[in-house]
Amino acid sequence: MLLSIEPDGPVPIYQQIRDRIVEAIATGELPAGASLPSTRQLAVDLGVNFHTVNKGYDLLRQEGLLRIGRKSGAVVRRDAGSGPPDPGWEDDWAGRLRTLLAEAIAQGLSPDQIGEHGQAAVAGFSLRIEEGA
Amino acid sequence: MLLSIEPDGPVPIYQQIRDRIVEAIATGELPAGASLPSTRQLAVDLGVNFHTVNKGYDLLRQEGLLRIGRKSGAVVRRDAGSGPPDPGWEDDWAGRLRTLLAEAIAQGLSPDQIGEHGQAAVAGFSLRIEEGA
């Protein structure tokens, strides 16, 4: 199984598909050039409709992470070694990071604890990237 | 104006209200015990329906950050100095952080750049907290 989802969770299925693929790209599990299963194939694997998978793929295409062709299917377009992101993206991302970190501060997490969480997450990604580089 | 919103943006208004208040709690601008405007008052300030404001307040109540009473209105319940958060919250938050950081890695940001963004955001919060402490 390439990825697993929670059908009855609060986050939409197409969003979960998008999130899991983003994480797989970050770990290096899906490097630039890698092919993803077809929408219909992944749909039967996950037990969902292929339109739902298509929506997740389309999100990733809009974010510049996938290239999608008629017969070639979905192919990873960017990964950790693909250079700087699109202009404007970084500001938007920084805003979302700010909100997420604010939540942690408001809930009583110390800046040190937040830093540890961040380093643990990033370490999990860059580990496999260095393996593959 | 206590906070400003983007009515036509992709993120729901009640979510924006929730996010701005979370950030205000994180900066110390809204310490524990501080009163927020009534739902109707904030609604006219923002030019939205008071039910929309109520929805944002209710989210914050569910997250344990606000206490809401009939005439007393909404009062900040937790802030950076209120001790550890509810059990289970930290795992959920760490998962969301992981997804957000994965996106940055996939888009080509280096771990160093990500760390700088994180420190810049947290510094903006803890600054005002130390002022008020």
Added chain:
DNA sequence: CAATTGTTCTATAACTAGTAGACTAATTGT
């Protein structure tokens, strides 16, 4: 030419976002 795969269209049920009005509980001033 045929099989595969993405694309587009229509349709439908369930849920969410935002607005709206009426209602109820708690406080404040007299």
Added chain:
DNA sequence: ACAATTAGTCTACTAGTTATAGAACAATTG
């Protein structure tokens, strides 16, 4: 104690989103 005010709660409605479903179309590959 009473009345006015204040502010959250409840029900309801419209518009949009989520997810599913099926049919038809277009392009690419072998």
